[in-house]
Amino acid sequence: MVGRILRSADFQRVLAMPPRSRSTHFAAHHVPACPSVPAKPQRQVISTELSTGDAPSCPPAVDDLPAAAPEPAPQGQWLGLVVPKKHARRAVTRNLIKRQMRAVMASAGAALPAGLWVLRLKAPFDRQVFTSPGSVPLLQAARDELHLLLQRAAAPRR
Template identity: 55%
Template sequence: MIGRILRSADFERVLGTPSRARSAHFAAHHVAAPPSLPGRRLSTAQAELSTVAAPVVHIAVDDSPGTVKEPVPPQGCWLGMVVPKRHARRAVTRSLLKRQIRAAFASIEAEAGKALPPGLWVVRLRAPFDRQQFPSAASEALRRVVHAELAQLVHKLTRPPRPPANPATP
């Protein structure tokens, strides 16, 4: 199952990298890292205030905040979607695009032998669809075009990387 990216820090981290694959309207970005942990909420509006001394917790030196730890490889995939209002004016269109993106990535898990590398994935709508060609926000024609383009993008992401070209030896 593919999780969802929820924190803006994760979106910023992924979108700060170059796109891994592009199509006419979409770009896919990837970072091989797990999602960030939630930050501590500092709030004085808690229902119960404690005046009891906090329990003493001993932290091993290796686990202290100042030590440098090796990065943990991600164990799953998390998906985020960026569908800006400037490229898809109607909420119906934005919802349709997001559903199509989720379905395209869910289809990868259903296919045998194909898998995405683990980590954080963000699919971004980078260009609007022509309103003259698709006047209805939820038309069947728009669904077919988006589905085909996302299938092509997913195919680019799941194919094995090409080996580097060997320079010809004289």
């Protein structure tokens, strides 16, 4: 199963990388990492002591800080979708394209390396060719192009 990227920091991290593969209308970005985890908010401790007491101590020396644990190897895939209104004006079209992105990722995901994936619509489909925003030809064209895009992305990098 493919998880969802939810945090904007993860989207920014993946989109900062160059596309792993491109097609006429889409781009696939990939980072071999796990999604970031939000920091737990620290509980505020209310003290009954006066603030004129002892001054706070200095922070610990850098050498005394615990070592940061290395990020674990990613297991699984997380998907983020970017379908801007600039390229798909009608909600029907945006939803159709997002459904196709999820379906193709679910079917072709086993061949792809683990990590964070963002599929992005980078150019609009021609309105002269696809007159209806939710048409079957548009659905088939998007699906075929996404299959090709992910096949290229699955190929080993040189």
